[in-house]
Amino acid sequence: MSDTKRHLESKDPESVAKALAGTLEPPVLHHRPRRKRQKVQVPPPPVPNRPRQCHFLQLSKNKYCSLTTKLGNKFCGEHSMYEATAATADDDTMAEEGGESTEGKSIRKRIPCPFDPSHTAWADDLKTHLYKCNARPRDHSSQFSLDVNLTLPRPLQSTESSGSSQATGEARTDILSTLTDEQLLNLIKKVQDMYHKHVPEIRTLILDHSALDERKKAVKNIKHAHQQASLLGHMQRLDMLDDPTSCYIEFGAGRGELSNYLKIAIDDHGAATFVLVDRTPSRNKFDNAILGLEQIKSLVKRHTMDIKDLVLAEVPELRRDVTATQREPPLKKDAVEAADKNETPKEPEYVDKKPVVAMSKHLCGGATDLTLRCLTNYQQSEREKSSLPSPVKGILIALCCHQLCHHYMYPNQEFLKEIDISPEEFVYLTRMSSWAVSVNNTIPEHVSGSSSTPIDDKDTTTDGFIADDDEHRVENDKGLEELGSHLPTLDFQARERLGQQCKRLLDVGRVRYLQKHGFDAELVYYVDRGTSLENLALMAVPAASPPQ
16 A cells, blocks of 8 residues: 555644654654645636737736737737737638638738747748847857756756756656655654754844945835845945956846946946856846946956856956956967967967956856856866965855755755755755745735744744745745645745745755855845845855865
8 A cells, every 4th residue: 555545643733743843753644635726717808908909818817918919910929920810710700791801911920939939930031030039059159168067967857957947847746746744744854953953043134335325216116226235235345346356247147237236336447347147138238337438448248158058267358368448368479370370379378367256136046056166166277377365256146046956956965965865855855945935825914014034043933924025926836735735734834934944954055065165155134034035145255264
């Protein structure tokens, strides 16, 4: 008989509560049948009556697309692939009513892009689109090395890139659905024991910086401004802003907004270097604002590539001889002569690098782990050559989205062995971490606001109700929700607290990884949970006496 069908010995609720608190061996509970939620059939909304509104019905939201169409079209540019189908249906209707048909008229069709099916292109203009598509394959640069920053070889069944979990999301849910009550309680007890053993008390230190004063006055939603101001305040506290010749690298840069306010904070006039790393191109970028309006503009370079493939030592903007006035590495005389004679040039001489300051605001999941590997690989390769005490001057990363972490990317495998977390349990750990930021559908209407005290402090308890924050809230995972909801004492607040404990365990492993590689690292709550549900930052500076 399987574990899921075996009748288990019953215990009273007090014993269950003690087991969840980590003070008693977990009891064995009766397995209760899981009830499937019945879907409520909602009637479709009426056809849009707003002029030129797209007629595409979004089934998941049960509403029509709100984008505007071209004159004479029923669908917007995003959904114009359905225009031909709509025209055919209109022809049938017109034929029945004796009206004029569109037969014989040319109708443009949109088809999925061969490079990236998530967007479409005109079928009759496909060649032009493929030439300029942002998803087109590109020639690899010198700083590209496939999977160089992975901790373990990529699993054969895993084909997703560092920031995406869609390829494995369904597999993870299937794995979670196999957990029995006893297995879940054993895992919860292990997480709680390891949390109390390895996670120290984390302090809250909320700072500010004058670089965001004007921004706070100009916008209504100032949550992002408060976060950016506190991060810049911590960078100033840790002396990351005192060298105007540093190279500031923003990982997962997006539009580059943090780098823009960093430029204001250091009052840069062309001396600093800004490198923006992101695997997808962004619209409304701040690159031109970072360049500045001075005659000598700052050196700004955006690298569109995955962090897992980035060799930081080969990024030309880190070289001392690449500046705002000399934006390309100068060609050496020997290299020019070898090129004229069609000979193989000699190995180039080492060029000293600028001090590197790495930063990111909310670097999701495995991207944080890849960044730490990228920086420590660079530190090791440059330490013997560089004249600097430490090639990496500082690291500041606002952490988030631990549910997107992957075992083969996590840098501190020794720590996972120490806390006895197997690769399969690592999946459970990351999935349970989403409970810390999941939406509580049972929150009473009168409850609002939040406490600035972190929810996972060992000597504090909170209601767990957080003010509205859409940036990092996630819908309750159905697989884990079903596993947790039928346990009588694992209510929303207990799941939220457990999710925070899972997050902090992963973060402590990251801190120890940096300490092992010569950094003084710490975790700090840089804003309250009313400002952001993901309010923890990882900060590191070179240790006074790095390990040999």
